[in-house]
Amino acid sequence: MVAVTGRDPPSSASSECSENSEDFGGGTIDVQLEFETKVETPTSPSASRNQNKTHRRERTFSASSNKGDPPVIRTRQRTIYTAGRPPWYDKHGQTIEPFVIGICGGSASGKTTVAKKIIEALNVPWVTLLSMDSFYKVLNEDQHEQAEKNKYNFDHPDAFDFDLLIDTLKKLKEGKRVEVPVYNFVTHAREKRFKFMYGANVIIFEGILCFAHKDLLDMMDMKAFIDTDSDIRLARRLKRDISERGRDLIGCLSQYERFVKPSYDLHIAPTMRHADLVVPRGGENTVAIDLIVHHVHAQLQARGLKLRSALAEIHNDQPMPTSLHILPETSQVRGIHTFIRNRDTDRDSFIFYSKRLMRLLIEESLSLLPFKQIIVETQQNLVYEGMKSGAGKICGVSILRAGETMEQALCDVLKNVRLGKILIQTNTMTGEPELYYLRLPKDIQDYRIFLMDATVATGAASMMAIRVLLDHDVPEDNITLCSLLMASSGVQSIAYAFPKVQIVTTAVDPEINDKFYIKPGIGNFGDRYFGTEAISYS
Amino acid sequence: MPVAEVKPDVVPQEEHSPLKEPKRDVPISNNVKLIPITNQTRELQTIIREKNTSRGDFVFYADRLIRMVVEEGLNHFPYTPQTVITPIGATYEGLRFVKGGCGVSIVRSGEAMEKGLRDCCRSIRIGKILIQSNEDTHEAKVVYAKFPEDVASRRVLLMYPIMSTGNTIIKATRVLRDHGVKAENIILLNLFCTPKAVKCVTDAFPQLTILTTEVHPVAPNHFGQKYFGTD
Numbered sequence: 001m002v003a004v005t006g007r008d009p010p011s012s013a014s015s016e017c018s019e020n021s022e023d024f025g026g027g028t029i030d031v032q033l034e035f036e037t038k039v040e041t042p043t044s045p046s047a048s049r050n051q052n053k054t055h056r057r058e059r060t061f062s063a064s065s066n067k068g069d070p071p072v073i074r075t076r077q078r079t080i081y082t083a084g085r086p087p088w089y090d091k092h093g094q095t096i097e098p099f100v101i102g103i104c105g106g107s108a109s110g111k112t113t114v115a116k117k118i119i120e121a122l123n124v125p126w127v128t129l130l131s132m133d134s135f136y137k138v139l140n141e142d143q144h145e146q147a148e149k150n151k152y153n154f155d156h157p158d159a160f161d162f163d164l165l166i167d168t169l170k171k172l173k174e175g176k177r178v179e180v181p182v183y184n185f186v187t188h189a190r191e192k193r194f195k196f197m198y199g200a201n202v203i204i205f206e207g208i209l210c211f212a213h214k215d216l217l218d219m220m221d222m223k224a225f226i227d228t229d230s231d232i233r234l235a236r237r238l239k240r241d242i243s244e245r246g247r248d249l250i251g252c253l254s255q256y257e258r259f260v261k262p263s264y265d266l267h268i269a270p271t272m273r274h275a276d277l278v279v280p281r282g283g284e285n286t287v288a289i290d291l292i293v294h295h296v297h298a299q300l301q302a303r304g305l306k307l308r309s310a311l312a313e314i315h316n317d318q319p320m321p322t323s324l325h326i327l328p329e330t331s332q333v334r335g336i337h338t339f340i341r342n343r344d345t346d347r348d349s350f351i352f353y354s355k356r357l358m359r360l361l362i363e364e365s366l367s368l369l370p371f372k373q374i375i376v377e378t379q380q381n382l383v384y385e386g387m388k389s390g391a392g393k394i395c396g397v398s399i400l401r402a403g404e405t406m407e408q409a410l411c412d413v414l415k416n417v418r419l420g421k422i423l424i425q426t427n428t429m430t431g432e433p434e435l436y437y438l439r440l441p442k443d444i445q446d447y448r449i450f451l452m453d454a455t456v457a458t459g460a461a462s463m464m465a466i467r468v469l470l471d472h473d474v475p476e477d478n479i480t481l482c483s484l485l486m487a488s489s490g491v492q493s494i495a496y497a498f499p500k501v502q503i504v505t506t507a508v509d510p511e512i513n514d515k516f517y518i519k520p521g522i523g524n525f526g527d528r529y530f531g532t533e534a535i536s537y538s
Numbered sequence: 539m540p541v542a543e544v545k546p547d548v549v550p551q552e553e554h555s556p557l558k559e560p561k562r563d564v565p566i567s568n569n570v571k572l573i574p575i576t577n578q579t580r581e582l583q584t585i586i587r588e589k590n591t592s593r594g595d596f597v598f599y600a601d602r603l604i605r606m607v608v609e610e611g612l613n614h615f616p617y618t619p620q621t622v623i624t625p626i627g628a629t630y631e632g633l634r635f636v637k638g639g640c641g642v643s644i645v646r647s648g649e650a651m652e653k654g655l656r657d658c659c660r661s662i663r664i665g666k667i668l669i670q671s672n673e674d675t676h677e678a679k680v681v682y683a684k685f686p687e688d689v690a691s692r693r694v695l696l697m698y699p700i701m702s703t704g705n706t707i708i709k710a711t712r713v714l715r716d717h718g719v720k721a722e723n724i725i726l727l728n729l730f731c732t733p734k735a736v737k738c739v740t741d742a743f744p745q746l747t748i749l750t751t752e753v754h755p756v757a758p759n760h761f762g763q764k765y766f767g768t769d
Contacts, residue, residue, distance in 0.1 A: 328574070330613045331633060338632025342622035356658060360609060363602070367578035376588040382756055386584025387577050413602055513626060523625025 089175065089467050096201075098128070098173060099299050100219055101292070103206040104271060105226030106264045107155065108236035110282025111206040114226055117283055121293040122202060128172060132207020134180050134195070135165040139188035147188055150255040155263035157212050166215045172203055173219055176471050201300060208264075211271035221299070224292060225275035228282045230264075320488070320508070321495035327364050327506040333357070337507060340484075341522050350528055354454075357484055357506055358409035365450060365482050365504040366413065395447035397440065399424055399465050402454035402526035406482065410450060420444065422468060424461045426516075433460045438468060445473040449480065454525040456483045456505070457518045459490030466498050476500040484525070485509060487518045570736055570748045573610040579603065579751055586729070587758050596764050603729055603751060604654040604699070611695050611727045611749050612658060615639045640686050643697040644669060644710050647762035651697040651727060665689060667710050678709040683717075690718030693725065700761045701731035701750075704738035711743050721745040730757040 089096055101118065103111045112131075119127045136159055139147060146152040153159060164181070171178045179194035211217060211225070234256060241247045272278060279288040327333060339345050339353040369391035378384045396410045397420040407419055423437035441447065449469060456462050462481055469479060477500040486505045489512055494503060511519040527533035573579065582603040585591050591599075620634035641655045645668040652664055665685035669678050686692065694714060701707055711724060722745035731750050735757075739748065763769040 330610075331615075331617050332609060332612050334633050335617055335635050338620055338622055338630065338634060341624045341630045341632065343625040343627075344622070352660065356609075359605065363578065363606065367576035369578075371577035371581060374584065376584055377590075378587045378756070379589050379758060379760065380756060381589070384584065384587050386587065387580035388584065389578075389581055415598065515626075517626050519626060520624040520628030520630045521626055528625070 089463070096175075098175070098201055098203045099221050099296055100169070100173060100203045100205060101296065102210050102216070102220035102223045103204060103226060104211045104223070104268070104275065105208070105228065105282070106230070106233050106268050107208055107260055108233045108240065109226040109228040110284075111208075111226050113283030114224070114279065114285075114289065115204045115206050117286075117289050118204060118292055118296075121289060122296060127201065128203045130169065130172065130180070130203060130205045132160060132165065132205075132210055134183050135161045135168075135207075136183050136188070137161050138190055144188050150251045151258075153259040153263065155208060155259050155267070157209055157267055160207075160209060162213050162216075166213065166219075169203075169205060169216065169219055175467075176473075202296060208268055209271075211274045212267060217274055222292065222295065223275045223277075224288075225272045225278045226282045227272065227278050227280050230261075318492055320491065321499070321503075323495050323499060323501060324491050324503045324505070324508070325364070325368060326508060327360060327504070329507070333360065333506060341520065343523065347528065347531055354405070354484065354525075354529065355409065358406050359412065361482055361484060361504065361506050362406070362409045362413055362450075365480050365502075368480070368502060368504065369448065391448045393418075393447045394450060395420055395441055395444065396450045396452060397422060397465065397469065399451070399453040399461055400437070401530065403452040405454055405525070405529050406452040406484075410452070418447070422465050424464050426461070433464050435464055435468065440469075440472060444469070445475070447474070448478050449474055451479055451481045452483070453481070454484050454529070455518060455522060456481075456486040456490040456494070457512050457516050457521075458487070459493040462490070462494055463497055466494070466501055470498075477502075480504060485518060485522050487512045487521075567736075567740060569740060569744065569746060570750070570753070572753075573606055573749065573751055575751070579606060582606075583730075583752055593764060593767055600650065600699075600729070600761075600765060601654060604651045604727075605657065607727050607729060607749060607751060608651065608654040608658050608695075611725050612639075614695075614725045614747065614749075615693055638692050639695065640665060640689060640692045641695045641697060642667060642685065642689075642710070642714065644706060645682070646766065647699050648697040650762065650765045651699060655695065655697065663692075665694075667713055669706050669709050671705075676705075678705045680709060680713050683713050685714075685717055689714070692719070693723045694719055696724050696726045698726065699729040700757050700759070701726075701728050701735040701739070702757045702759070703732075704735035704742075707735070707739050708742050711739075711746060722747075725749055729761075730754065732757050 103115055105111045115129055119129070136154065139152065143152050147154075168178045168180060181190040182193055182195055183189075184191050205216075205220070211223065217223070237256065237260070238249065238252055241252045242249060277288065277291065279285050283289075336353045336357045340350055340357065345353075366389075369389060371387045372390040374386055374388040376384050376386055394414055395418040396407060396414075398404045398407050400421055400423040404421070410417055410419075418441050420440035421438065422435070422440075424433050424435055426433055451462070451465055451469070453462055453465070462483075466476075466479060466481070470476060476498055479498070479500075480502040481494065481504070483503075483505045484507075486503070486508050488508050488510055491503060491505075491508055494501065509518045509521055513519045513521075517523070522528075524533060582599050585595060585599040586603065616636040616638060617633045618636055620632050622630050622632055624630050639659075640663040641652065641659075642665040643649045643652050645666055649666070655662060655664065663686040666682070667680065668682035670681050671678050696707070696710060696714070698707060698710070707726060711721060714724060715721065721743040724743075725747045726739075726749060728748060728750040730752050731748070732755060733753055736748060736753055739746065760769060
């Protein structure tokens, strides 16, 4: 195992953060998306300002910054991403359903150890580890008192919030973002912050009663029961409770006799019959773990994740989709294109003319939104039948870096427009897009979205951005993708995957070259605009 | 105001419902053209016309509409084919703008359109004409005119946002003609005009091109005052 070994907690596709800020950057696998902040509850402006100061994002454990490392590590025909989030959907934009492994077993049977060993052996970049412990019900005062006296049954199905659990696992399986409660075992309440998790390639779900509900069983692709000898479990439990949690022997034993053992016999052991395989001895059973890993690999292989090259190949020679709108090609538009496509154009002119084109593009995109008729009184006190935008709130979302160049054009025509950002970088070793960072308004689903990227070649980055928006519950037909230049295959891929997304561009080029650049194209727009290109293109 | 009696009558009904497709290049006559009319441009017109629009909004939205008219007007400038090499080494069959255009604004409201032109053409030459009407006789009189020296050989974007009677434009065109500019080389960039003004100008100069966003029996008044904040 490459980057996970020896680190704790294991690689997991989760994050805790504030204000919908999701930072996908970082060092090695084990730290991607693992950081913690308090969720800000918007109160008065001054209060939230204070919160901003005190509740900055903090990492729960240090990220070893391996900036010099390559962004992927290849082992045994597999690719491990060490930084961004690779595509979690197929070439049709549909989320690839994650493989859900359920791990059940008695208390202290070694479920977490098995889960970690599976994660290590799996070697896949995105694994979400969901624990049932997060879904304990919030205790009222009486129950809290009982718990203090070891008289509350934490091992009974009633102790868990199954509705929330089922809902969470379902959303994870759909690839959506979920807020997982953080349960405090001292106060027996949920903390104010959440843990954000995303559906990953593999979801491991563990808990003492995770086979106890039919809906949960239905969502699992593989069910393993950890069958560890009850003596060993009791021994482990005593050790953990006494030495790690500072409890006394008598209390622990009475709780065990009173609740843990009866619950195991009554509610947990019988669910063993649902298991696909039973793992005796827990984490020590390397043969069983190997079997599980083999099976998961075979399943994942069948799903496949070669997105960009798959996108470049499909949909040739088809008529352009109806969701595409191209800015009418006037002499000015073509003249501007000539300037910005010419490799000899200096940056000054490149920026000037691309800005002009962006303005035309944004105005054109706005004109396609819904409008409604209104009647106004003019300065001369006459009645005038006019128009008013019926589009509601608009939020621009730029795909960093090149998409950011279009923000100004949007701000120039829309007062008070909100701007979100998504950083997607192409992994130079795989050619695949990866999600690194995103920051969107909290209520993003209530906005009409102008998704902006300067150029669209295969459409891989745009599709990832659209997928992110959909995962944040933005309706598909509320998204307009604005781009200066697109390749026809990119248009086809996006329109095929997301037919309701309105696509607006100023020109569509016929081809993509082997480096996934649009041909004849415009070169690397971001590099030319920001002046970060290599010395010469030739 | 006598115009207060005029009722918008001849406008067809569908004008008032949202447009499915933008109307592009709508020639009213040979030389009178509308910029592409979309629901968006109609919203801008509505805001500019509305009584209660704040000055900040008025300037903001007028600037947006002006920019559209300017962009459309520039399409009347000459160009030649040009092939360029793109950064990846492919060829692109494009076109090159040919020098030989200039702007002329009519003081004061026409000057509101200079920024829009300057934003599109960084170094374009801009001339100015100041025309004032005699309070008593309503006769327009040229007070000041300054053009690039070679204005006669250029295409002229004449800038004047509101045209109610057409008198000012006729006067300005005469001045330009006196400086050797042919009417066929003049493109009037305009936001709002009346059918009366259109007829008046086209009768006097059939070769002149009028580019506007709306021909309506009532044009907004006091554009310059509201734009420059001197009302």
